[in-house]
Amino acid sequence: MWWSKAGAALIAILPVLAYADATIPLEITCPAVPGARQTNVQVFDGPPADGASLIADSGDMHHGTWALGYVYDSRRVVSVQCGYADGQTREIVLKSRADTCSYLIDKSGSAHLSCK
Template sequence: MPPHRILAASSLIALMICSAASAASAASAAAAEVCPARPGHSPRYVDVFDGTPEEMATLVPDETGRSSGRWQLGYVYEAGRVVTVRCRYDDGQTADVTLSKKVNACVYKIDAKKRLKLSCE
């Protein structure tokens, strides 16, 4: 293979690797945990609202399992509204997080120690 084609091929491979790494990084950033970290305390429950909690439009997960579940949320944003998550911690405290940028779904998982993690993408 001529040297200029080898260089072009290796440049293409490097570009593909960088693109894949960027996509993976963006995916993990987009799926960041929603509930604010509180030293010594972890979320036990979450409520997901179409709008604000005061509007009382609590959403039920579209999929649920023994220790996980998923809400499909794109339609809320398509209707011009936002999603709010209420994180309820093991000490009774709550934190409301408004997801003003569109997310398509939120997923929760509960580990063996009953710690809940909620991520949205």
């Protein structure tokens, strides 16, 4: 009879295991800078200091998407640089794999980024 309890327990946790393996979006938020509006986002293969800025695979001045899986497949990381109206920048390193990042520039001119 112990095997029926073990089987029932396994069946009960299977949905949890399946959910745990699902891709969960990384909501990347550029940090707020007092008195400065965020105006742009750049994505890099490696650190921004290396200068390997990536061009979005699709999009225009208001929205677009980068495919990034190949960067992680090559054992490198993606970095995001957030730009502000006063010229300041902030960097975020995406150590966890993100296969795509998408940006949106809203009507106020503020930039938003979502990676998954």
